[in-house]
Amino acid sequence: MFSKFKSAFLATTALAVATPVLAEEVNVYSYRQPELIKPLTDAFTEETGIEVNVAYLKKGMIERMTAEGTRSPADLVLTVDISRLSAVVEAGLTQPVESDVLKANVPSLYHDPDGEWWGLTTRARIVYASKDRVQEGEVTTYEDLADPKWKGRICTRSGTNAYNVALTSAVIHHLGEDGAKAWLEGVKDNLARKPQGNDRAQVKAIWAGECDIAIGNTYYMGKMLNDDEQKEWAESVNVVFPTFEGAGTHVNISGVAMAKHAPHPEAALKMMEFLTSPKAQEVYAKANFEYPIAPGSEADALVQSWGDFTADDVNLMTLAEKRSMALKLTEEVDFDG
Structure with missing residues (x-):
């Protein structure tokens, strides 16, 4: 048997x-x-x-x-x-x-x-920021990503990707459902292009001048720096650890x-x-x-060379329970449309 x-x-x-x-x-x-x-x-x-x-x-x-x-x-x-x-x-x-x-x-x-x-x-869900076109301190919170000053300057992968769903779940936790929906609408309005590709593709887009900031996971920086073709992409951006207002960085x-x-x-x-x-x-x-x-x-x-940050102190199971709502809101605002 x-x-x-x-x-x-x-x-x-x-x-x-x-x-x-x-x-x-x-x-x-x-x-x-x-x-x-x-x-x-x-x-x-x-x-x-x-x-x-x-x-x-x-x-x-x-x-x-x-x-x-x-x-x-x-x-x-x-x-x-x-x-x-x-x-x-x-x-x-x-x-x-x-x-x-x-x-x-x-x-x-x-x-x-x-x-x-x-x-x-x-891993932290962070902001990759162009070294040439984004000044230090221009983006410090996740809430900043919905600011109209970033209109036409943000790249990201699909809003229904698991990593972005988890981030949206964290936004719901901190801002409530209505606040999260408004945040998603604001980020969508600021996109430089339709959501596409993986996190590395967003850094490549910054390197190519298609956008100025992107949302991604920290570990992709390490992977790109150890790839002969992608090293140049990684070296074109800074790693920024945004926080939620009054809280920490989403992990x-x-x-x-x-x-x-x-x-x-x-x-x-x-x-x-x-x-x-x-x-x-x-x-x-x-x-x-x-x-x-x-x-x-x-x-x-x-x-460690990318800098220190304070992780958000919410239990991840709390965020997991908001996954369905995060997907629902993402679809309601037609984030990938």
């Missing part, structure tokens, strides 16, 4: 680690490419002797796990956004995890109060959850505790240019 189950998993997923299987194993369904988490999975296997199989699922994870039901080989779900994390939870595909180690490693802001998901690293999270029907729950818990440890978080954060959240851990020197 076990060998048949294992064969089905191998036949239908892209694996980061192949057979032979050790005495214990953990099967991970991941929104993040296996090569980006390989340093962690290798370190975990070396430390524990537990093999890690990673299936990269860019889309369709919820549909797949739902179809698999109790036969699902997934032990852990690894995601890169609070919206995706909460969607998996809402679909009933996770189970709560109680662990003193996890509680010690993950601040309360960055895990589900019921233990359904646990954060690993964060999103990469996180992990235990699958509802995990066939190896004990090994899966060991991996969750390992992933949240300060040492592992620093390795993960360095590989992806993110911020580790375990007490005593530090970001990579390159990431």
Whole structure:
């Protein structure tokens, strides 16, 4: 039965680690490419002797796990956004995890109060600003993005992208539904072009002179600076950490959850505790240019060079609960139209 189950998993997923299987194993369904988490999975296997199989699922994870039901080989779900994390939870595909180690490693802001998901690293949703056309201090808050002075000067990806939905959820939290709708309308009026592309494409547009500021995640700066073609784009902008008035900078999270029907729950818990440890978080954060959240851990020197900021102190589950409203408002104002 076990060998048949294992064969089905191998036949239908892209694996980061192949057979032979050790005495214990953990099967991970991941929104993040296996090569980006390989340093962690290798370190975990070396430390524990537990093999890690990673299936990269860019889309369709919820549909797949739902179809698999109790036969699902997934032990852990690894995601890169609070919206995706909460969607998996809402679909009933996770189970709560109680662990003193996890509680010690993950601040309360960055895990589900019921233990359904646990954060690993964060990234800030910031403003990329042209070094040539934007003066220091011209944009300091997210509210500033709706100011008419930016008319025809902002670039962004789709308003329905998970990262922007999370940001809009934060706007709802701070400004209320009416305020968030007005904010979305103001930002839309200031767009230099129809929302398109990914976060890197917005920086390229600034470099090309199509717009002056853009909304994006911090870690893309690291990725661009380490890409021969894109380095010039990154060097054309400054990283600006806007805040909400009277609050902090919006952050999103990469996180992990235990699958509802995990066939190896004990090994899966060991991996969750390992992933949240300060040492592992620093390795993960360095590989992806993110911020580790375990007490005593530090970001990579390159990431630190972008400057300090104070993260907004809202629990991310509070924002996840506003996801549907954020999508509704985005569609009401026809943000991508």
